[in-house]
Amino acid sequence: MEYKEAKDKFISTWGVLGSHWGINKAMAQIHALLWVSPEPLSVEEIMEELKISRGNTSMNIRQLMDWGIVYKETKAGERKEYFASEKDVQELARQVAKERSRREIKPVLKVLKEVSNIDNDGTDETKELKKQTASLYELASTMDSMLDKLIAQEKNWFTKMLMKFVK
Amino acid sequence: MEYKEAKDKFISTWGVLGSHWGINKAMAQIHALLWVSPEPLSVEEIMEELKISRGNTSMNIRQLMDWGIVYKETKAGERKEYFASEKDVQELARQVAKERSRREIKPVLKVLKEVSNIDNDGTDETKELKKQTASLYELASTMDSMLDKLIAQEKNWFTKMLMKFVK
DNA sequence: TTAAACTTTCAGTAATTATTGAAAGTTTAA
DNA sequence: TTAAACTTTCAATAATTACTGAAAGTTTAA
Numbered sequence: 021m022e023y024k025e026a027k028d029k030f031i032s033t034w035g036v037l038g039s040h041w042g043i044n045k046a047m048a049q050i051h052a053l054l055w056v057s058p059e060p061l062s063v064e065e066i067m068e069e070l071k072i073s074r075g076n077t078s079m080n081i082r083q084l085m086d087w088g089i090v091y092k093e094t095k096a097g098e099r100k101e102y103f104a105s106e107k108d109v110q111e112l113a114r115q116v117a118k119e120r121s122r123r124e125i126k127p128v129l130k131v132l133k134e135v136s137n138i139d140n141d142g143t144d145e146t147k148e149l150k151k152q153t154a155s156l157y158e159l160a161s162t163m164d165s166m167l168d169k170l171i172a173q174e175k176n177w178f179t180k181m182l183m184k185f186v187k
Numbered sequence: 188m189e190y191k192e193a194k195d196k197f198i199s200t201w202g203v204l205g206s207h208w209g210i211n212k213a214m215a216q217i218h219a220l221l222w223v224s225p226e227p228l229s230v231e232e233i234m235e236e237l238k239i240s241r242g243n244t245s246m247n248i249r250q251l252m253d254w255g256i257v258y259k260e261t262k263a264g265e266r267k268e269y270f271a272s273e274k275d276v277q278e279l280a281r282q283v284a285k286e287r288s289r290r291e292i293k294p295v296l297k298v299l300k301e302v303s304n305i306d307n308d309g310t311d312e313t314k315e316l317k318k319q320t321a322s323l324y325e326l327a328s329t330m331d332s333m334l335d336k337l338i339a340q341e342k343n344w345f346t347k348m349l350m351k352f353v354k
Numbered sequence: 355t356t357a358a359a360c361t362t363t364c365a366g367t368a369a370t371t372a373t374t375g376a377a378a379g380t381t382t383a384a
Numbered sequence: 385t386t387a388a389a390c391t392t393t394c395a396a397t398a399a400t401t402a403c404t405g406a407a408a409g410t411t412t413a414a
Contacts, residue, residue: 023313026302030320033298040291042207044402055323058315063361073404078362099359099412109322124207131200135193146190148225153197155276156222211372230391240374245392266382266389 027056031070046072047080051089051105060093060102088115118171125164132157194223198237213239214247218256218272227260227269255282285338292331299324 021029031052038048049070054061061069067077081103084090089112093102106112136154140146188196198219205215216237221228228236234244248270251257256279260269273279303321307313 021301021305023305023308023310023316026305027312027316029298030302030316033295037291037295040209042209046402056312056316056319058311074361075363075405076403079403082362101361107319109326113326124204128200128204131196134188135197138188138190138193141190143190144225145194145223149190149194149197149223152223152274159276159280213372241391242375242393243373246373249392268391 030056044080046070046076047083050077050080051084054084054090054103054105055107057104060095060104062100062102064100066103087119114171117167121164121167121171125160125167129157129160129164132160197223211247213237213243214250217244217247218251221251221257221270221272222274224271227262227271229267229269231267233270254286281338284334288331288334288338292327292334296324296327296331299327 031049034052034055035045035049038051039045050066053066053069063074063077063081066072066081067074070077081090084105085092089106091104091106093104095102106115132153136150136157138146138150140150198216201219201222202212202216205218206212217233220233220236230241230244230248233239233248234241237244248257251272252259256273258271258273260271262269273282299320303317303324305313305317307317
């Protein structure tokens, strides 16, 4: 496999993975492109490489910056903006964990807590609702605590921890 | 909050969470409904409760069965089929982990391995592509090994493991 | 200032994904 | 058998989501 083919395969696969995980294709592909690019890229270059419009590029770069995994860079003496991705895989994992926890897990935990704490009126339905949402609450909060730990720790903590269990 | 309100809130929240994670709303909501239902439900009952069509109900129940988290049950002397969800939260987590690993992580690992192993032609671009896809490969395979462990273990392993890190 | 070089926004449109509902298929009791 | 009771399929349609491109906005150098 040649460079170009391999790169395109990676970008395309990353796009597909993203869409399975609720991240739009363009956003995932821009990230993939920057992830493997040795130099920061301009909007023009990204548009050109991925064959997407200026608007689409601009909006998705912004989202990647909101997620904290893409940065704006300027080259001395140039007006144009360039974009580069966070290159450290641990840091990438930390940021993604942090954002998904904040945006998705935390709000669900809140609902699970509320629902599992409704008054017990003694019916089977209510008992089951309380029991089942409480058990999901436990699972989700355990997982979320783990993510919080991960987010708070230094870079290598995650891999170190995983290694204990994998080896 | 009353029973009905709490239940609807849970079902709706589960639907939203699903769509953030690439699972369609109807599928997530049917799962939520069965998860908190003390008794198995018929297709009619599910349609009625969630206000969705027969076809939609049927197709999504089938997917839930493919995922291994919903079962068909028959009541003695009745022709109609009833459906019940796996009620154990650990088992639910195991099944979801198993399916997502199989459907999404494994194929991505395959691509990452291929791409990171292309010939090094000495250019910066190729070096960066190899380096960055290799580091993703490491992360993803570490995580996947963890999932495999989880999938293979007895029910409590997951929580036990997590507890070590959370406490 | 101003105008060139660039970025962002957003209404309109395209593409994708989910849903319906009726027809086809299946099972079972009589 | 057969026909009633049920389930599944799938073409048509609706709903959602993503994308485009031109206009508006911003920044900077002269």
